[in-house]
Amino acid sequence: MKISKLYVYPVKSLRGCSVASATLTAQGLKYDRKYMLVRVHTQPDGSVTYESQYVGNVDVLCLFTTSFLPNDEEPHSIRITYNEPTGAPAATEKAEKPYIDIPVAADYKQLETVDLIIHLAHCIGYDMGAACEEFFTKYLGFPTKLVYVGDSTREVKGNVAPNKMHVTGTTDEKQTVSWSLYIYGLVVWLLGYLVGSSEVGSTSEKDEDYRIHFSDCAPLLVTSEVSLEEFNRARKESEKEIALDMSKTRPNIVVGPSEAGDMSAFEEDFWGELTMRNLKQPKDSNEPKILLTSNCGRCKSLNVDYDKGKQQPVSDQMLKRLSDMKRRVDPGHGYSPIFGRYGFIAKDSVDMKVRVGDLVEVSKTNEERTVFYWPGLSAGTKPKKS
Structure with a gap:
């Protein structure tokens, strides 16, 4: 097997960037989900709360694309471009699309902070200022701030770490x-x-806490090219259902076959650890490892039409098709069908690099599928809607 694609999402829930290589950090791929959009709610008493925004809940987020400048190897800034939905009236065909540039790493120490709760885990965001607020508020239609993660991290809840x-x-x-x-x-x-020994009680990898930035539950999401092909084969051709593009599943690492037959659909459900190897490096060199801990339960973000910025017609909805394939295989996710695995970078793999084309070995497998547990997200723990 091999890495067939790598994706980095500089701003959570906006369109991501396909990259040729990426550096592994404790909180995921370098530059991944360091920014996030939050909706500003002003309460009757004048107090302000902030709500993180997700594609699927706010479908038009998919109309914003991101790119690294001048390139993804040594970027100094991120360009965020707003794309008018298909069919919307445009001023002129040649008009430049509206965009805003932000730094890949913000100088955040002097920025105002925003308290955030993401899936019951607290963190801090650093407000990127009025220009960003004006840009996103204009195109989203409600008060919106862009926040940077800075030095803040979140607790990994439940059994995901x-x-x-x-x-x-x-x-x-x-x-x-x-x-x-x-x-x-x-x-x-x-x-x-x-x-009197300083070594007694030294922290091992098993005892160390794993922390995340703005990612939902884990630093990485790993998906399979072969599973996507199987999913798209399940389309009813007579109804002309559209194919699912891998980018909609929002993976970081996509694994594909090195040769025909060396992968089967949805075998990743049982993957426990992946080891990557660059063919240009000697075999005895250190090889990065990804620890896969949980399944990714899918939501209605799969149903969003990325060209129109809204949910697709029922006949083309991907979530139903995935459910029809009997992919509700994790009781921890309840009725949510599964596609992909959440992953963490092994402690001794931090600062290593992975590349498209690197060989991938399943170095550990699980006898049974893992069962997802995250308070507030997993089945039986979600707060009831009032």
Whole structure:
């Protein structure tokens, strides 16, 4: 197998950039989802709250494209372009599309902060200012700020992090885990105090916390080219259903076959770890590893027509087709069908590079599918709508 495509999404929920290579960071591919749009809600008492925006809930976000300038190898800025929906009246055919440029890494220390909650996990965003607010408010039609993640990170809830895969939603197990960690920490501290060793209690990869930026649940999403082909084969040709483009699934790493027959559709459900190898490097060199922990449950963002910025007609809706293929294979996601796996960069793989064309080996597999658990997102934990 090999990496067939790499995608970076500089602004969460806007269209991404296809890149030839990417550097792995603790929070995902470099430059990925460092910015996010938030809707500004002014309450009757004058207080202000901020709501993160997602394609699927705000379909027109797909009309914004992003690109790295001058290139994706050594970018210094990101260009965000607004594209009129297909069929909308345009001023002139040759009119330049409206855009705004932002830095790949903002100087955020002096920026005002915005408190954010994304899937019950708190973080801070740095307000990118009036020019960005004016640009996005104009085309979205409601007060909108662009925020930068800066040095802020979010907790990975539930059992999605590699060192929390044992966690479940039952109260007894959560209490057992909590007390076990407390007792373990106390024992380690006492041992360190008694023997005076700085090495006792040193943090291993299993004990280290994994943190994320603005990504939903994990730093990476891995998908399969072969699974997409299988999905598109399920179309009813008589009804002229359209094919799903991989970009709509918003992956970071797309894995494809090196030769015919070396992948089967949806085998990624059982992948636990991937190892990448660059053919130009010696075999004994360090090879980046991706730890795959959870399935990705799909929402109605798959149904968005990227040319029109709105939901597709029922006959062309991808979410229903995926459900019809019996892809509701994770009880943790309830009725949401599964496509792709959430992943984390192994601690010793941070700062390594991956490239389109790199060989991919499944270095660990799971005997059974993992079951997703994230309070507020997983089945049985979602807040009831008032």
